[in-house]
Amino acid sequence: MRGGVDGGRFREVLGRFATGVVAITALDPGDGRPCGLAANSFTSVSLDPPLVAFCVAHTSTSWPRVRAAGTVTVNVLGEHQRAVCLRLASRGGDKFAGLGWTASPGGGPVLDGALAWMDCAVEAEHPAGDHVIVVARVLRLDTYAEGGPLLFFRGGYGRFAKPTKPREPTEPTEPN
Secondary structure (H helix, E strand, O other): OEOOEOHHHHHHHHOOOOEEOEEEEEEOOOOOOEEEEEEOOEEEEEOOOOEEEEEEEOOOOOHHHHHHOOEEEEEEOEOOOHHHHHHHHOOOOOOOOOOOEEEOOOOOEEEOOOOEEEEEEEEEEEEEOOEEEEEEEEEEEEEOOOOOEOEEEOOEEEOOOOOOOOOOOOOOOOOO
């Protein structure tokens, strides 16, 4: 128990907050091969300058390879990309084996089927408990594929149900 809050209970309660899922990708400067990781802790930070942030566990073996590139590509994953997310969240092996991607204008891997992408330069890293908060400046961005977002909620992956159109309010009727 840390700080009076049980870790399991903390995870359970925060799991009720739905998040989108992104893949942070780069080309490893050592061998030129794509590398990456999945993150559900992604947010916009500032419009001027355009900044985003994401969190990476201190134990990540992928982050040092991705970070070494200096420029990373954030891929917003679509609801059909659960398998891509699970592969990039795994430890070890060639995470890109069998994954299709194209290079962004900055050269970073944009995953086939991603809803949008952002090329970013890492500006700062802030230690925070068992993670590091990475702040990155957006250099280039665009939409890519159509579809709904991949969501993470209560320890699982899902998607939006098709939104329903709100009903028009009805006029009150006068009693007879």
